Amino acid sequence: MVNIPEIFAENVFNENVMRDKLPKEVFKKLMKTIDLGEPLDVSIANVVANAMKDWAVEKGATHYTHWFQPMTGITAEKHDSFITPTAGGKVIMSFGGKELIQGEPDASSFPSGGLRATFEARGYTAWDPSSYAFVKDGTLYIPTAFCSYTGEALDKKTPLLRSMDAISKQACRVMKLFGKDVKRVTTTVGPEQEYFLVDKKYYDQRKDLIFTGRTLFGAMSPKGQEMEDHYFGTIKPRIAAFMADLDVELWKYGLLAKTKHNEVAPAQHEVAPIFSTTNIATDNNQLLMDIAKKVALKHGMVCLLHEKPFDGVNGSGKHNNWSMSTDMGENLLNPGKDPKDNAQFMLILTAVITAVDKYAKLMRLSVASAGNDHRLGANEAPPAIVSVFLGDELERVVRDIIDGGESAVGGQAKIELGVTTLPVFPKDNTDRNRTSPFAFTGNRFEFRMPGSSQSIGCINMMLNTAVADVFKDFADELEGAEDFQKALNALIKRELTAHQRVIFNGNGYDDSWIEEAEKRGLPNLRSTPEALAAYDEFVDLFEETGVLSEAELKSRQxxxxxxxxxxxxxxxRTMVDMSKKDILPAVSSYVKELSDIACNKKTLGLNADLEIKQIERLSALASDAYDKTAALEEVIAGAADVEGAQNAANYEHETVIPAMDALRAVADEMEVNTAEKYWPFPAYDKLLFGI
Known part of the structure; x- marks a missing residue:
């Protein structure tokens, strides 16, 4: 029996460990940096480093690494041992403040988007003391930021930390308007993680899964998710054993894994944590994905994090539950029970609605990826159109403010912010809308568009920046108001009126919403290349908030x-390889068997019409597949002549993907007409139901 309180965070150099291991004054100084965002006092670095090393060595660590998140979307690490040579050919285990604060990995082999030339190799990692260090596999992991020799951010963490500072600064100004002396406002996130599990023996037989993370070929099995029997269904013993081990491993690293269940599609599951500070939640989610893959392998399975591993069933997302809290513990998206809090909540809510509408393209491009294009708008995830769901009661309050009418809730008092009582919003008072990209769920917003494999660092950086910008505009206007209450009411009504188009409580899957959204003037960026082209529109936003320079922004694009x-x-290229080396030879072999049977039947004077029809059908399909493979090869070769990143992405989307789809359609038809023993790799029935 696992003693959860005893093992929880046993591998983490967290606040409790620091309080125990550090001198009292050093601990206080470090906690000011962690809790209030104050600059790190470098004078304490040596003491912290030595205590961290001693604790790590006790845990069996022999090395340390600066763990960072380059623009690859995954994590990176270089391991150095603690050993230092001494006289007489001996060594000691040492680790100093300089090694803790700064590292120097090679920056030339990571994506830089033109910020650095290949020969300009120097880069730096800088300790992020607000995210706890931990011991894993005999190494002390130190969460860090990653920048170039000239100071540009080369990672996902640095801009995220900047955005957290930006939103905190502006949110504190807003709170002062209501007489609250708040020193820091922190964004918090609870990212729900969806994933698939497949048997490793089947995975190992699929080049497409190995090379790309998704099946590029595959006819749908006779049964999919149409019976709706997998969602929240009984968890199979093998999956339950994996989930139990995953929970234990996550708890050891201080990850607040709370919920686990079967998801909608066969072989699909979810793990959800309790919320935590955004940069910690980002680090933890990266760690979760890594641990889930390793634990799955121990159980003879592979954890697939691709957004759409299987055509015909739901893909996987990562629901980003986002909110804001003050250093006094107040959730700024909690409507509250006291009338005096209503105006504050409505101003915060108005700011978020304004930001999502004003920067809708930014919200869309924050989740843009080749994998996510397969699920957005595919009747399984929110559409590519960004909208806000409020629920009936809160939307009614918003409509009353816009219309200047009577409140239909909390009595018939006229809406006068700061006086009229809003309805009490317990966590389950607003309905959940699975089709909404950005849904208010009682005391937070659930951003449902992120893909399952994506880092939430960039996503929350953009969300924080957008809201920070609106907070600044609101604070600028209200700080100089002669009559604060009158100015507040006018601002909220004006902004809600201007941005009400983004509020939509209906079915985002319905085709009528696409038409309605177009009438409202809401952008619908259906593909990643189209979404990423919008980066150019946000240079001023990121430069003015101090989150990204123009060069850093352009590099990310x-x-x-x-x-x-x-x-x-x-x-x-994988499709061409599989078609030429696996599928076409397999179909030829089956056709040969059919031909032999037909010949033998005719020799015996028997009717061979069945075999002949199968031969004719498969031969025609194989010929078509051969032609479509050649056509795909031709457009692949054509990509070499395309210049410029935007043009290259457009070419792949507009020319290569249609050729891929055409080949897959023929190949999948061949699969359902070919004997199972001849088909060269495991079919969907084994992949989805083989555990």
């Missing part, structure tokens, strides 16, 4: 466009 083009290129 370049990196993501390049990543998209390379992803499709790898997928298309």
């Amino acid at each position: 370049e990196i993501l466009l390049d990543e998209y083009a390379k992803t499709i290129a790898i997928e298309s």
Whole structure:
């Protein structure tokens, strides 16, 4: 029996460990940096480093690494041992403040989007003391930021930390308007993680899963998710054993794994944590994905984090539950029970609605990826159109403010913010809308568009920045108001009126919403190349908030466009390889068997019409597949002539993907007409139901 309180965070150098291991004054100084965002006092670095090393060595660590999140979307690490040579050929275990605060990995082999030339190799990692260090697999992991020799951010953490500072600064100004002396406002996130599990023996037989993370070929099995019997269904013993081990491993690293269940699609599951500070939640989610893959392997399975591993069933997302809390513990998205809190809540709510509408394209491009394009708007995830769900009661309050009418809730008092009582919103008072990209769920917003494999660092950086910008505008206007209450009421009514188009409580899956959204003027960026082209519109936003320079922003656009083009290129080349080396030879072998049977039947004077019909059908399909494979090869070769990252991404989307789809359609039809023993790799029935 696992003693959860005893093992929880046993591998983490957290506040309790620091309080025990550090001198009292050193601990206080470090906690000011962690809790209030104050600059790190470098004079304490040596003491912290030595205590961290001693604790790690007690845990069996022999090395340390600066653990960072480059623009690849995954994590990176270089391991150095604690050993230092001494006289007489001996060594001691040492670790100093300089080694803790700063590292120097090679920056030339990571994506930089033109910020650094290949020969400009120097880069730095800088300790993020607000995210706890931990011991894993004999190494002390130190969460860090990653920047170039000239100071540009080369990672996902640095801009996230900047955005957290930006939103905190502006939110504190807003809170002062209501007489609250808040020193820091922290964004918090609870990212729900969806994933698939498949048997490793089947995974190992699929080049497409190995190279791309998704099945590029595959006819749907006779049964999918249409019976709706998998969601919240009984968990199979093998999956339950994996989940139990995963929970234990996550708890050891201080991850607040709370919920686990079967998801909608066969072989699909979810793990959800309790919320935590955004940068910690980001680090923890990266750790969760890594641990889930390793634990799955121990159980003879592979954890698939691709957004759409299987065509015909739901893909996987990562629901980003986002809120804001003050250093006094107040959740700014909690409507509260006291009338005096209503105006504050309505101003915060108005700011978020304004930000989501004003920067809808930014919200969309924050989740843009080749994998996520497969699920957005596919009747399984929110559409690519960004909208806000409020629920009936809260929307009614918003409509009353806009219309200047009577409140239909909390009595018939006229809406006068700060006087009229809003309805009490317990956590379950607003309905959940699975089709909404950005849904208010009682005391937070659930951003449902992120893909399952994506880092939430970039997503929350953009959300924080957008809201920070609106907070600044609101604070600028209200700080100088002669009559604060009158100015507040006018601002909220004006902004809600201007941005009400983004509020939508209906079915986002319905085709009528696409037409309605177009009438409202809401952007619908259906593909990643189209979404990433919008980066140019946000240079001023990021420079003015101090989150990204123009060069840093442009580099991210370049990196993501390049990543998209390379992803499709790898997928298309894999399809050609599988078609030529596996599928076409397999069909030929089956046709040969059919031909032999037909010949033998005719020799015996028997009717061979069945075999002949099968031979004719498969031969025609194989010929078509051969032609479509050649056509795909031709467009793949054409990509070499395309110049520029945006043009390359556009080419892959507009030219290569249609050729891939055409080949897959023929190949999948061949699969259902070929004997199972001849088909060269496991079919969907084994992948989805084989555990």
